[in-house]
Amino acid sequence: MSDTTVLAPQEHFATIEQQAHAARLGMWVFLASEVLLFGAIIALFTSYQVHYPDAFRQGVDHNTKLLGSINTGVLLTSSTAVACSVHALRAGKRRLAGLLVAATIALGAVFLVIKLTEYAKHFHEGIYPGGAGSFFQVHHARGLPEFWTLYFGMTGLHALHVTIGLTVLGVLLSRIMRAELGAASAHRLELGAIYWHLVDVIWIFLWPLLYLA
Amino acid sequence: MTEATYLNARTTIRSWVLTTDHKRIGILYLVTLIFALVLGGFFAMALRIEHLTPGHTVMTAMTYNRSFTLHGVIMVWIFMIPSIPASFGNFLLPIMVGAKDVAFPRLNLLSYYLFITGTVMVLVSMFVGGIDTGWTFYPPYSSSTPTAIPTALLGVFVIGFSTILTGLNFVVTTHTMRHEGLGWMKLPLFVWAIYATSIIQVLATPVLGMVLLLVVLDNSLHWGFFDPARGGDPVLYQHLFWFYSHPAVYIMILPGMGVVSEVVATFARKNLYSYRAIAYSSFGLAFVGFLTWGHHMFVAGMSTFDAGAFGVLSMLVAIFSAIKVFNWTWTLKGGAVALKTPLLYVFAFLFLFVFGGMTGVAVAAMSLDVHWHDTYFVVAHFHFIMVGGTLTAFLAAIHYWFPKITGRMYSERLGLLSAALVFAGFFVTFFPQFLLGNAGMPRRYYDYPPQFQPLHIVSTAGSWVLATGLLITAIYLGHALFRGHRAGDNPWGSRSFEWRTTSPPPTHNFHATPPFDIDPYDYTQPLPGTDDDPAAEKEAA
Numbered sequence: 001m002s003d004t005t006v007l008a009p010q011e012h013f014a015t016i017e018q019q020a021h022a023a024r025l026g027m028w029v030f031l032a033s034e035v036l037l038f039g040a041i042i043a044l045f046t047s048y049q050v051h052y053p054d055a056f057r058q059g060v061d062h063n064t065k066l067l068g069s070i071n072t073g074v075l076l077t078s079s080t081a082v083a084c085s086v087h088a089l090r091a092g093k094r095r096l097a098g099l100l101v102a103a104t105i106a107l108g109a110v111f112l113v114i115k116l117t118e119y120a121k122h123f124h125e126g127i128y129p130g131g132a133g134s135f136f137q138v139h140h141a142r143g144l145p146e147f148w149t150l151y152f153g154m155t156g157l158h159a160l161h162v163t164i165g166l167t168v169l170g171v172l173l174s175r176i177m178r179a180e181l182g183a184a185s186a187h188r189l190e191l192g193a194i195y196w197h198l199v200d201v202i203w204i205f206l207w208p209l210l211y212l213a
Numbered sequence: 214m215t216e217a218t219y220l221n222a223r224t225t226i227r228s229w230v231l232t233t234d235h236k237r238i239g240i241l242y243l244v245t246l247i248f249a250l251v252l253g254g255f256f257a258m259a260l261r262i263e264h265l266t267p268g269h270t271v272m273t274a275m276t277y278n279r280s281f282t283l284h285g286v287i288m289v290w291i292f293m294i295p296s297i298p299a300s301f302g303n304f305l306l307p308i309m310v311g312a313k314d315v316a317f318p319r320l321n322l323l324s325y326y327l328f329i330t331g332t333v334m335v336l337v338s339m340f341v342g343g344i345d346t347g348w349t350f351y352p353p354y355s356s357s358t359p360t361a362i363p364t365a366l367l368g369v370f371v372i373g374f375s376t377i378l379t380g381l382n383f384v385v386t387t388h389t390m391r392h393e394g395l396g397w398m399k400l401p402l403f404v405w406a407i408y409a410t411s412i413i414q415v416l417a418t419p420v421l422g423m424v425l426l427l428v429v430l431d432n433s434l435h436w437g438f439f440d441p442a443r444g445g446d447p448v449l450y451q452h453l454f455w456f457y458s459h460p461a462v463y464i465m466i467l468p469g470m471g472v473v474s475e476v477v478a479t480f481a482r483k484n485l486y487s488y489r490a491i492a493y494s495s496f497g498l499a500f501v502g503f504l505t506w507g508h509h510m511f512v513a514g515m516s517t518f519d520a521g522a523f524g525v526l527s528m529l530v531a532i533f534s535a536i537k538v539f540n541w542t543w544t545l546k547g548g549a550v551a552l553k554t555p556l557l558y559v560f561a562f563l564f565l566f567v568f569g570g571m572t573g574v575a576v577a578a579m580s581l582d583v584h585w586h587d588t589y590f591v592v593a594h595f596h597f598i599m600v601g602g603t604l605t606a607f608l609a610a611i612h613y614w615f616p617k618i619t620g621r622m623y624s625e626r627l628g629l630l631s632a633a634l635v636f637a638g639f640f641v642t643f644f645p646q647f648l649l650g651n652a653g654m655p656r657r658y659y660d661y662p663p664q665f666q667p668l669h670i671v672s673t674a675g676s677w678v679l680a681t682g683l684l685i686t687a688i689y690l691g692h693a694l695f696r697g698h699r700a701g702d703n704p705w706g707s708r709s710f711e712w713r714t715t716s717p718p719p720t721h722n723f724h725a726t727p728p729f730d731i732d733p734y735d736y737t738q739p740l741p742g743t744d745d746d747p748a749a750e751k752e753a754a
Contacts, residue, residue, distance in 0.1 A: 011313070012312065012313040012314040012318065012390075012721075013390075018389060018390075021389050022316040022317070022385050022386075022388075022389040022390070025384075025385045025388055025389060026316065026317060026381055026382075026385045029380075029381045029384050029385060029415055030377075030381055032415060032416060033377050033381070033415045033416065033418070033419045034419065036416050036417070036419040036420055037419035037420070037422060037423050038423075039419075039420070040419065040420040040423035040424060040453055040456075041423055041427075043453070044427075044438070044449060044453065047446070047449055047452075048444075048446070048449075051444075051446065052444065055444075129430075129434070129436050130434060130435050130436035130437050130443065131437060131443050131444075142444055143444045144444075145437060145443045145444055146437070146438075146443065146444045146445060149436050149437060149438060149443075150438070153427070153430070153436075153438070
């Protein structure tokens with residue numbers, strides 16, 4: 001299928017524009033739902049933060065600001081790359097679009113590696129969810145287990161979304177490379193890109209809560 | 214007659230279980246929902262029988278706890294939440310917007326199978342330890358009970374996923390699939406109701422999903438999100454739970470209100486008094502519904518100021534509901550009212566919903582709620598809304614759209630009889646529970662002092678009348694499914710869009726899409742090309 005092919009819409013749509021509009025709106029509605037999903041656990045986190053300001057201060061200070069900030073930079077860069085890839089594909093630059101998506105995936109993988117390194121460090125120090133581990137025999141601040149449990153819950157759920165996003169982008173990349181996606185079907189890549197931006201936006205909220213606050 | 218319909222287009226089992234036709238998916242939901250209603254009803258009957266005498270009657274206290282939990286879980290999440298949107302919404306919404314299908318047909322099928330998966334998980338939990346927390350799953354008990362909490366809660370989580378995807382599909386369908394010339398203000402009000410419901414489904418359900426996952430982690434891995442021993446706060450669970458579960462009440466009642474609007478206009482043969490007021494008040498309810506969750510927690514250590522604020526916000530619900538009720542009654546006034554079964558159910562709805570709604574305003578006042586909290590008064594209140602509201606609307610919908618879906622007609626006499634039985638049975642079951650609650654009978658208690666027995670006996674007797682009414686309904690509808698006489702395309706003479714195609718509709722809904730130039734509630738002129746022609750009517754008379 002070359003880039004100039006006019007796509008036929010699915011049977012129940014009148015035009016391909018209508019189909020693309022529906023798909024895009026569907027993704028936005030889905031993201032609204034995702035925002036509420038994370039909203040619930042963030043609300044829980046901030047409530048406990050008000051309950052236990054000292055313990056949460058300790059928890060935030062224990063995290064490595066540098067690693068968290070590098071990861072923020074990595075994710076923001078990846079989001080820029082995927083946004084550019086949509087424009088490239090729309091402009092018919094399929095090769096460039098493929099490269100940009102590949103860069104997005106590489107940066108997403110870097111994010112996960114850094115995140116897992118942090119997890120390894122926590123486990124090494126005896127920090128586990130649910131107040132388990134040797135760390136909590138030394139540090140007794142009330143509410144400290146809540147901080148770390150929520151930390152693992154929030155970042156774990158976010159990492160799951162990163163992994164799903166990487167899978168989606170991987171499928172899209174293979175379809176770009178096989179020339180199944182082109183200028184006419186750039187909206188399909190856009191859907192993956194919008195999802196990736198959500199992953200990014202959520203991290204923008206997790207970063208100050210868990211590393212900077 | 215060999216007219217091509219969505220029913221006879223293909224008849225293999227495969228063509229049903231793998232269908233992407235919104236109408237067939239609606240039917241699959243309907244069958245599953247009726248199964249859930251029967252199962253949840255079975256537990257309800259068992260609970261009522263247990264309460265015939267104080268102390269042990271037919272089951273142990275443990276069985277009682279598991280029964281009321283399963284009754285609640287099945288009725289709320291497997292019957293009530295999906296009930297009207299997933300079945301009638303699926304069947305009708307695309308037709309009402311003049312589309313061939315929902316925006317994402319395969320996603321629609323996926324929603325159904327997620328629903329089935331979640332339902333099976335909840336049912337499996339019955340056999341691998343049961344659950345005894347009540348349908349609200351409050352920690353710290355739910356995070357420590359050794360019963361099958363993870364299986365059941367993950368089941369509800371999966372059902373929630375199905376709810377979100379269905380809502381998403383309906384929102385996108387309403388926005389992008391409307392036929393040319395069909396503006397928002399020309400849509401049948403059922404579409405508005407389902408749309409408002411879908412918004413709540415998409416925005417509230419993920420919060421429930423999150424909070425249930427956390428309880429599963431608490432219960433299975435002892436992470437302690439809500440465990441006081443680890444610094445957790447069980448009251449925060451209640452906040453998050455009701456942030457979903459109060460809007461969920463509007464997921465249950467708004468589609469019912471959509472049904473009522475359709476039925477009232479059709480059987481009064483009149484334009485609705487104020488289309489806009491009914492349409493917008495659905496959004497009013499959806500919005501206010503998000504701001505009232507605190508009224509479930511007046512006795513959970515809430516400050517008087519917060520309780521007052523939540524009380525006032527909760528009372529706003531009554532205003533939006535009253536706008537609708539006054540509109541419906543004013544539409545009926547002076548209409549050419551035909552008292553058919555669907556309309557009789559709507560009358561039951563109006564009475565029970567207003568009654569339940571008024572008691573809702575009462576329990577929204579903190580001073581009164583402190584007395585009634587966790588008593589049978591609250592049980593009676595929400596059953597008036599959920600059963601008296603949603604179930605009667607569901608039954609009205611089944612009868613109203615039976616000829617649309619099957620092309621056949623049921624026995625009107627048996628319909629009216631069973632509607633009367635359902636109404637009487639319901640009222641006799643639940644009205645005594647207001648008195649019981651006011652006298653101090655707590656909810657979810659296995660035992661009670663002997664002075665409460667007479668009212669419990671009346672309540673149980675009522676439940677048998679209710680069950681008899683539903684049983685008769687099942688029998689004559691089952692009979693009509695195969696033996697009912699042909700109904701014709703538009704037996705009620707309705708103007709709404711779903712009646713402007715054949716009954717049952719063809720696979721792509723319309724043989725040739727009709728021009729939507731006559732409004733769905735415009736009874737001032739005959740509908741060309743249908744049975745509803747003045748000439749034909751004169752002949753029949």
